[in-house]
Amino acid sequence: MRREFAMPDVGEGLTEAEVVTWHVAPGDTITVNQVIVEIETAKAAVELPSPYAGTVGALLVEPGQTVPVGAPIIAIETAEAGAPAPAAGDTAEEGAKIGEAGADGRIATLVGYGPRQGSVQRRPRRAPASAPPAPPKPDERGAGPDLPGESGVGAGEGARNGTSAGPVPLAKPPVRKLAKDLGVDLRSLAGTGAGGVITREDVTAAAAAPVAAASAPAPSAGGVRREPIRGVRKATAAAMVSSAFTAPHVTEFLAVDITETMALRDRLRDTRDYAEVRLTPLAFVAKAVCLAARRTPEVNASWDEAAGEIVYYDRVQLGIAAATPRGLIVPKVRDADTLTLRELAAALGELTATARAGRTLPADLVGGTFTITNVGVFGVDTGTPILNPGEAAILAVGAIKPMPWVVDGELAVRTVCQLALSFDHRLVDGEQGSRFLADVGALLTDPSLALTW
Known part of the structure; x- marks a missing residue:
């Protein structure tokens, strides 16, 4: 019988996804859980497995096409006989329920993504743009x-x-x-x-939109290149515009002498415990952020406008901004404040490799409470980072370089780094933001302080 597989909701309330690459063609024989297509959502690239075994009847969507959740994307001829063909509405429901047990008792799950708990409800259809809702009656x-x-x-x-x-x-x-x-x-x-x-x-x-249109250069003999705004880039743009217009940003800067931290890194690299771990300065910054957040919990919080509350978090869900071929994403190190320096270094290495390979799971891109962006890897000294929506603060780490520095009244060459902290002034007062940034700087200047915090 003919079965249609619909675009599923791969998590976190996404409403659409773009078909990137088909791994099957009409006439191919496929098995349950065989990867059939790669899609890109607003959060990450995801490989979808087939919930059915059979023969590919037709590919209903072309690569590069954006499809709403619930729309059929592939038709599969199965060996089942005698069962009535599903209605058009049922196929969308089956696709949306990927991760639940099928008629044969088997569960089709996303590659690297577990089944969702509980039932799945279909989203209401969007109202057509050409038919705005009628105005309410006076009463x-x-x-x-x-x-x-x-x-x-x-x-x-x-x-x-x-x-x-x-x-x-x-x-x-x-x-x-x-x-x-x-x-x-x-x-x-x-x-x-x-x-x-x-x-x-x-x-x-x-x-x-009008700002972007007004700033476009006039046509020239050199030609232009256009790309659709979609996927990660589209989601990032919407999030940054929303953040800039909703959260009152304040940014503070601090130059830090991290000579002792770099010396400690070199010593640890030669030990057995760190032989198989890539220990970078970012791991020390991450550890310093987690320790400093204990003394200033306001930076690890969020503003709940609807409830009229400030939400403080016991654990630090640490986001690390990562540049990928698909755009900027911010995967999270879960419960980063509970990890040792070595565990943080290992987690950062795995997180970065997964992000650059485009295999970060959608669930790993949400639920952050604090973000670090390392602009120093591009040779940039500092910047004014924009908050991730829902977070109270973000720290930018600049380039690490030798610079003249006064030590005990004498001029010396030291290893120096610029830090820039942006915070939401609704949650974090100037005194609190300054104290947090100073604490991070103190821990990087003298890493032995970590033993007493």
Whole structure:
């Protein structure tokens, strides 16, 4: 019988994915859990296995095409007989439920990604951009859904936002205020939230679009090259625009003499314990961040706007910004504050290799509480990093180089590094941010302090 496999939700609420490469062709014989296609989501590249055994009937999506979750991507002729063919809606449900037991009792899982717990629900369809929702009746205003960060409002809000008469787009008052501040007409947007609700990300993306268009160079004889904005790059752009417009950034800088830390690294490299571990300066920075966060827990927290609360985390979920061929991603070292220096070095090496190979799992890209970005590997001294959405602080590590430095009143050549800490001023006061940055600098200047913290 003919079975259709739909684009699954590979985790973390993704709504679409791009088909990168097919590993099978029509007429090929395949088995359960055989990798059939590589897809790229907004978070990572993922290989999908087949939930069925049989013969490939047709490839329903071309490489390079972006497909919503639940849309059929491949037809497979199975050996099952006598069973009725699934309805079109059922095929999407089967694809979305990859990781659950099938009719034959076997479980099709993503390569390197375990089955999800509990049932899977289908997402509501997006409202078409050409058919905006009708305005609420006078007695229904203010009675719409109360979604976190987004909901409907009365028709009077449209006039206050400076928009023309007509159907009222669905958006929560804070989103409407943001649109007014940025000069964005909500009626020109198609909401990506549930039920077509316009979100903060929709507004900030629309505000950034005219800037990009205005800055484009005029055509010349040299020609131009265009690439679609998609995948990791699209997600990164939306996250950075959202962060820049929502969190009040403050950045502080500190030059640090890390001569003693580099000397310690050289000594440890010659020991048996570190013989098989690539010990980099980043491991020392990561350890210093985890120790300093104990004294300033505000940097390991998040701002919950909907609940009106600041959330403090007991463990440090440490994000490491990594440049990959697909763009910038930030995989996480889980519970980094519980790891020894050697364990941190090993975890950083594995994390970096996996990220550059494009095999970071979507689950490893979410849930961070603090981020380090190492701009020094590019020879850059410092910068002003932008916060990852939902995090209170991010530390940029500059290039490590010999520089003149005053030691005990005498001028000497020392190994120096620039640190730059950006933090969300809603959560972290200037005194707290300064103390944290000074603590990180002190631990890198004198690594023996780690024994007393």
